[in-house]
Amino acid sequence: MTLVTDPARETVIRKKRRRDLLIASLSTVVVFGAAVVVILQSPGWPAVKESFLNPVDARRAFPSLVDGFWLTLKLFLTAEPVVLLVALLIAVLRGLTAPILAPLRIVATLYTDIVRGIPTILLIFLFGFGIPALNLQGVTNEPLFWGWAALVVSYSAYVSEVFRAGLESVHPSQAAAARALGLNRYQGLRHVVLPQATRRVIPPLLNDFISLQKDTALVSFLGPIELMSAAAIYANSKFNYTPYIVASLFFILLTVPMTRYADWIAARQRQRSQSSGAGL
């Protein structure tokens, strides 16, 4: 295929593009520059610099922050797969129509309604202090475990709603086509509806992952020394808050790649659905 081009038009377009780039760069420099000037000229800046941005304290706190970071990472990496599994199960249960499953359906609906209504931090308190207080035989009193469990319970409720939205977004004609081919309801769900639904909900799922990563910090209220409490311990003993900044950087290190990945997936899906819309 030969492309027909018009040099005069292209010159105008190129000029406009160059001007847009210049304006964008200038306005960025002006806005950020102004912000930096305001902060550096503020009366409290020297004190803030000393207590929040002290390289010596950053270096001293670093090893304990790394330990905290590992715990945060472990919490997240073990909670996430369980959340996915439980959430998927709940979403599927809520969509089933067989009469014998009515009690399960009711439990699943109540679960999402109630758990979503309770702030995660409250659930963590209830699990972390309440369950060990029962003195149950053969049940661990480990606060770390109950904090983890509270995160799983809380996030499963949110994520199940994401899955349910995905399941409902698959057109009923797909399930009908599966049934017409002789697949039973379970097979239709497993091979036709679920794969399409999960693909569609990947971007919102990643969003909830990011949120879960950050909420692992809430487990610190029960005592385990994860990233945030590691920073707090240092800050409270040395009266220097630099470790908070370092802890934030750790969290960002974890969440930014995830955010970029979520955006990338969403963009790819958008592109794919557009290209298929054009037909062939």
Added chain:
Amino acid sequence: MKDVGGSHDTGVGVLRVQSVHKAFGENAVLRGVSLDVDDHEVVTLIGASGSGKSTLLRCVDLLETIDSGSILLDGTDISWPGFNANEVRRKVGIVFQSFNLFPHLTVLENITLAPRKVLGHPRKQAEEEGSSLLQRFGLADRAAEYPDRLSGGQQQRVAIVRALAMQPKIMLFDEITSALDPELVGEVLDVIRELKDAGLTMILATHEMSFAREIATRVAFLDQGVVAELGEPDQLFGNPQEARTQQFLARVHKAGRI
């Protein structure tokens, strides 16, 4: 209302639809349809939109439950509530107007899914059979593609092959060319012609009048939920007996659809 559907004397057909009623809420779509279909017969259903053609096909495949009447498949009443629908769908294949291919599966996977999961065929066998079906209908080079990379005509041919892969005794086609651009209709109709030559029993709901006449062993004209007239194609199109049939065909003629 007079119903001539059951008057065609063929003995016990492979499919017997007997005074079937079906309403959606207040809207009675089928009001006593009767139709017998013999082995190796091709029956085309014609009639205005809303006359009940699609609903009849969906009822035969048990995608809809009927309100009264009976549907006998090989002498067994399949329409009774609670009858194992999956048993019916192994014998009856259906192709829809809107293809309904599975977009997350390749063409070959679309075709092999049901044989593997429902008939329990090993993957290798299902793929070999699927590939030879694709070969037969000129789609072999599309096996690894995803449906959205195919033209509408190709997608509909894949949908037909997908239904055929279950080796149905009888095939139902619900307006399978209505969603296609005119230049793509021919390739799909060629598939139907080949299936007729192969002796497959088929029922087609269609708006393609010349095709309905060409392919059918018998044509059923549906009007207001009953078979208003049933006959050999040349008789029904050339010398319709019922006033309603004459009016319908006159309207179709006027619209330039014959």
